[in-house]
Amino acid sequence: MAARKLRARTRRQIQRGVAALAVLLFLVAIVVVAVLDHRVTKQFEGRRWTLPARVYAQPIELYVGQALSAKRAAEEIERLGYLAQARADRPGTYWRRGDRIGVFLRAFRFSDEMQAARALDIRFEGGSIVSLHDARGADVPVIRLDPLLIGSIFPIHGEDRIVVSPAQVPPLLPEALKAVEDRKFETHHGVNPLAILRALFVNVRAGQVEQGGSTLTQQLVKSYFLDSRRTLGRKAEEAVMAVILESRFGKADIMNAYINEIYLGQDGQRAIHGFGLASQFYFGKPLAELDLPEIALMVAIVRGPSYYDPRRHPDRALARRNLVLRVLAERSVVSEADAERAASRPLGVAKAGQKSAVFFPAFLDLVRRQLRTDYEEEDLTEAGLVVFSTLDPLLQEKAEDALESELDRQDASGRKVAHGLEGVMVVTTPQTGEVVAIVGGRHASFDGFNRALDAKRPIGSLAKPLVYLSALETGRYTPATIVHDQPVTIKLPNGQTWKPANYDREIRGDMPAVRALTQSLNLPTVNLGLEVGLPRVARTFVQLGLAEEPAAYPSMLLGATNLSPYEVAQMYNTLANGGFRSALRAVRTVMAESGKQLKAPQLEVAEAAPADAVYVLDRMLVEVMERGTGRPARRTLPPGLVVAGKTGTSNDYRDSWFAGFSGAHLIVVWMGHDDNSQTGLTGTTGALVAWSRLMSSITTSSFEPLMPESLENRWIDYYSGLETSPSCDGAAVNLPFRVGTVLPANEACPPGIEDPVAVDPAAALPGDAAATAQPAP
Amino acid sequence: MSRPLAAVLFIALAASGCALNPFHTGQPASSSGHGGAHTQPGSAPVLGSPPVIGPPAPGEEPVIAATPTPLPRDRPRAPAATLGLASKALVAQAETQRKKGDLPGATATLERALRIEPNNPLLWIEVGRLRMDQRNYAQAEGMGRKALSMSVGDDRTQAQAWQLIADSFRARGKNTQAQEAADRSRSLSPQ
Numbered sequence: 001m002a003a004r005k006l007r008a009r010t011r012r013q014i015q016r017g018v019a020a021l022a023v024l025l026f027l028v029a030i031v032v033v034a035v036l037d038h039r040v041t042k043q044f045e046g047r048r049w050t051l052p053a054r055v056y057a058q059p060i061e062l063y064v065g066q067a068l069s070a071k072r073a074a075e076e077i078e079r080l081g082y083l084a085q086a087r088a089d090r091p092g093t094y095w096r097r098g099d100r101i102g103v104f105l106r107a108f109r110f111s112d113e114m115q116a117a118r119a120l121d122i123r124f125e126g127g128s129i130v131s132l133h134d135a136r137g138a139d140v141p142v143i144r145l146d147p148l149l150i151g152s153i154f155p156i157h158g159e160d161r162i163v164v165s166p167a168q169v170p171p172l173l174p175e176a177l178k179a180v181e182d183r184k185f186e187t188h189h190g191v192n193p194l195a196i197l198r199a200l201f202v203n204v205r206a207g208q209v210e211q212g213g214s215t216l217t218q219q220l221v222k223s224y225f226l227d228s229r230r231t232l233g234r235k236a237e238e239a240v241m242a243v244i245l246e247s248r249f250g251k252a253d254i255m256n257a258y259i260n261e262i263y264l265g266q267d268g269q270r271a272i273h274g275f276g277l278a279s280q281f282y283f284g285k286p287l288a289e290l291d292l293p294e295i296a297l298m299v300a301i302v303r304g305p306s307y308y309d310p311r312r313h314p315d316r317a318l319a320r321r322n323l324v325l326r327v328l329a330e331r332s333v334v335s336e337a338d339a340e341r342a343a344s345r346p347l348g349v350a351k352a353g354q355k356s357a358v359f360f361p362a363f364l365d366l367v368r369r370q371l372r373t374d375y376e377e378e379d380l381t382e383a384g385l386v387v388f389s390t391l392d393p394l395l396q397e398k399a400e401d402a403l404e405s406e407l408d409r410q411d412a413s414g415r416k417v418a419h420g421l422e423g424v425m426v427v428t429t430p431q432t433g434e435v436v437a438i439v440g441g442r443h444a445s446f447d448g449f450n451r452a453l454d455a456k457r458p459i460g461s462l463a464k465p466l467v468y469l470s471a472l473e474t475g476r477y478t479p480a481t482i483v484h485d486q487p488v489t490i491k492l493p494n495g496q497t498w499k500p501a502n503y504d505r506e507i508r509g510d511m512p513a514v515r516a517l518t519q520s521l522n523l524p525t526v527n528l529g530l531e532v533g534l535p536r537v538a539r540t541f542v543q544l545g546l547a548e549e550p551a552a553y554p555s556m557l558l559g560a561t562n563l564s565p566y567e568v569a570q571m572y573n574t575l576a577n578g579g580f581r582s583a584l585r586a587v588r589t590v591m592a593e594s595g596k597q598l599k600a601p602q603l604e605v606a607e608a609a610p611a612d613a614v615y616v617l618d619r620m621l622v623e624v625m626e627r628g629t630g631r632p633a634r635r636t637l638p639p640g641l642v643v644a645g646k647t648g649t650s651n652d653y654r655d656s657w658f659a660g661f662s663g664a665h666l667i668v669v670w671m672g673h674d675d676n677s678q679t680g681l682t683g684t685t686g687a688l689v690a691w692s693r694l695m696s697s698i699t700t701s702s703f704e705p706l707m708p709e710s711l712e713n714r715w716i717d718y719y720s721g722l723e724t725s726p727s728c729d730g731a732a733v734n735l736p737f738r739v740g741t742v743l744p745a746n747e748a749c750p751p752g753i754e755d756p757v758a759v760d761p762a763a764a765l766p767g768d769a770a771a772t773a774q775p776a777p
Numbered sequence: 778m779s780r781p782l783a784a785v786l787f788i789a790l791a792a793s794g795c796a797l798n799p800f801h802t803g804q805p806a807s808s809s810g811h812g813g814a815h816t817q818p819g820s821a822p823v824l825g826s827p828p829v830i831g832p833p834a835p836g837e838e839p840v841i842a843a844t845p846t847p848l849p850r851d852r853p854r855a856p857a858a859t860l861g862l863a864s865k866a867l868v869a870q871a872e873t874q875r876k877k878g879d880l881p882g883a884t885a886t887l888e889r890a891l892r893i894e895p896n897n898p899l900l901w902i903e904v905g906r907l908r909m910d911q912r913n914y915a916q917a918e919g920m921g922r923k924a925l926s927m928s929v930g931d932d933r934t935q936a937q938a939w940q941l942i943a944d945s946f947r948a949r950g951k952n953t954q955a956q957e958a959a960d961r962s963r964s965l966s967p968q
Contacts, residue, residue, distance in 0.1 A: 063861075065863070111882075112885035142893070144889075580922070603888055603891075603904070604916060606919045607919065607922045706930070709930070
């Protein structure tokens with residue numbers, strides 16, 4: 001009796017315990033669901049993907065008179081992922097017939113205007129545009145191609161994406177996703193138990209489309225909220241969250257989130273998320289323009305972005321794509337005929353060179369650094385900014401080629417010291433101070449140390465023009481001023497003595513300044529610099545755009561100062577720009593996601609040095625190219641193209657520099673070893689070769705600035721500096737002088753009465769055989 | 778008083794280059810207008826700023842190229858600069874944006890033109906005018922000086938550039954330099 005009572009009590013206690021436990025579990029479950037609900041709802045409603053800033057190259061402007069051949073225009077259009085068709089009947093298509101191109105431009109939102117989609121008819125003749133019409137035959141004065149997307153500023157190991165709205169998604173994509181990944185998407189409540197069972201069964205049987213069993217909603221939840229660990233607990237959590245998501249949001253919202261969220265590939269440290277970016281990444285064009293085989297490939301990749309990587313495993317990707325096509329036909333999403341035709345098409349994945357992204361690491365690094373003055377790192381990696389940069393993709397490509405082929409040539413030279421050299425190229429457009437290309441090393445796509453910005457090396461003779469400019473600025477010197485090629489010994493403050501020598505250890509005595517600079521002689525430059533004063537020369541560095549004055553040691557006159565190629569480009573840009581300093585820019589404008597234009601560095605122009613002094617110096621730098629250390633470039637350069645520049649070689653041939661400009665481009669080249677060992681190269685035998693290779697492969701113009709009115713051209717003897725007649729011998733050189741400058745005459749061949757007016761300094765040159773100097777450091 | 782004033786206004790407007798400068802046509806209230814009012818010949822110097830040219834007052838930045846040198850008139854004169862078709866369209870578009878108060882947009886549009894014709898001084902003057910609107914007077918001067926260097930021998934364009942420089946000085950209260958620049962502009966203006 002008592003025992004029965006006891007049993008009954010025990011049972012009641014157990015029942016109560018179970019009930020209590022059930023209540024407790026229920027409460028816990030409620031709390032868990034509530035917490036998950038809060039998390040899901042809050043994050044999903046905010047729908048704030050972290051959007052890395054997108055960086056675009058400069059757009060190509062089309063206008064009558066532009067120097068652009070039909071061939072190159074077609075290449076540029078192709079690079080933007082436009083599809084060649086018989087007729088350009090929708091945005092993103094074009095045709096070319098000989099010297100005529102029809103293109104249907106995509107709509108594009110620039111920072112200054114929304115450019116609508118528009119059909120254009122372009123005619124070319126003799127390598128430039130001769131007419132530009134719209135579809136109705138109306139003249140179009142000027143219009144931009146949409147710019148090339150060159151990359152994003154994403155956090156290390158970060159996600160990158162381009163968010164698309166439902167209107168930008170081809171209708172076939174969601175249909176295909178449903179057919180292949182989640183047939184019951186429209187009706188299920190987040191999970192599909194049947195699918196899970198079938199997945200188990202099918203996976204065992206294999207052969208068919210391998211079913212994952214996860215609904216699109218579950219996949220979204222997993223990618224959006226959870227890490228990738230696969231445990232039973234995670235699975236349950238994922239299922240609960242999927243149900244919550246479905247109960248709170250509509251199918252259309254969930255599909256749109258899926259399309260923007262899902263992981264679709266890896267690009268180095270950059271994770272490619274969402275179909276918007278994946279379309280650019282794999283096909284180099286907007287999602288809206290994908291056709292059936294391309295969409296099928298994207299759907300194929302969803303299942304395993306690394307396993308089905310169409311670049312690394314094209315066979316697998318192709319098989320899977322065709323499987324997807326078959327499923328689409330089976331489920332009547334597309335017709336059998338369309339699916340078959342699509343299955344016969346190649347993968348069509350953009351070549352590596354076209355796939356934008358990490359191919360401009362040195363340039364993108366500069367963009368990031370320049371933006372960091374106005375923006376926080378999070379603004380750049382999360383706020384969805386759109387950055388319009390100054391990069392010229394074609395020029396960048398040519399710069400990479402020019403540098404690489406020169407480095408290869410050095411490798412093949414058989415000289416041990418020249419093997420495995422590294423190099424840098426910085427290209428600017430001097431008038432606007434825009435950085436149009438940066439090559440940061442032999443492997444332009446290697447995202448490592450940014451030599452262009454951070455490798456500081458002695459600039460050697462690149463410093464000499466600054467010494468001569470400092471002298472010219474005083475108003476007491478001219479190109480004909482006699483300088484002294486005489487030994488000099490300087491006692492340094494630390495008790496040591498400094499005894500510089502010329503590159504060939506020769507002493508030539510007195511000579512005009514122009515010859516000393518042209519032949520890059522050390523002793524006359526040191527003597528001149530000491531005469532002018534070290535502080536004054538140090539100031540010139542800053543005038544031209546260096547942030548800080550270099551230490552004013554005498555060795556500064558011969559370029560002992562360590563500078564990066566970018567710093568050199570900033571200083572020489574001022575020389576190429578007639579003495580006007582424009583802070584170099586890699587960014588033109590920045591736009592918020594909303595389309596509003598935001599803060600960005602502006603185009604600036606400041607008169608940094610007297611225009612007449614810079615003009616005289618620049619004309620002497622033209623002589624460097626005509627008869628001095630830059631002369632070998634003439635073998636490559638187009639005849640008649642006037643350029644100016646200066647070689648630089650550091651001690652023991654460790655660094656080979658060349659900085660020089662045409663009327664439209666400044667190119668700075670550095671070559672050397674990362675460990676600072678000897679290269680055996682001078683500026684002439686290394687950097688100049690790469691420089692002239694690039695300068696002769698681009699569309700540029702002669703360096704022919706207008707001569708200031710305070711100056712006039714005179715003929716002087718290159719060896720004596722005496723005023724002479726151009727007809728005497730091969731040594732007369734035409735240079736600018738202040739009006740009224742008194743020049744002693746060359747009695748052997750006095751200046752004639754009828755001086756020919758030399759407009760083009762290059763064309764005015766006499767025979768150069770006698771005057772050509774040996775290449776020197 | 779009214780007749781000389783009218784004459785001065787005419788000269789000032791000519792100096793601002795109405796014919797060449799669609800950007801400022803029909804905008805007598807633009808900065809070039811008051812520049813003219815201060816440079817009235819024969820009127821009393823404004824607030825004691827002497828019309829003579831001297832070294833810059835202490836505290837003022839040194840003027841690099843403002844020292845007037847007698848212009849060698851026997852030099853070949855260059856034809857007046859003109860805008861290409863593309864630039865013309867862009868300058869007009871920039872003006873529309875400017876009127877709407879969209880100065881960043883106008884700047885971006887003018888810079889497009891500058892990239893097409895970087896050696897056209899008229900475009901640098903246009904950018905300088907925009908910098909005036911943006912109250913970035915030092916940069917307005919920079920643009921004016923750049924335009925000067927690209928218009929050697931082109932009196933008409935040089936007159937416009939000097940007027941821009943004069944306006945930028947005046948906006949910064951540098952009346953002496955403003956006066957001198959305005960004088961140079963007037964001396965170059967086609968009569």
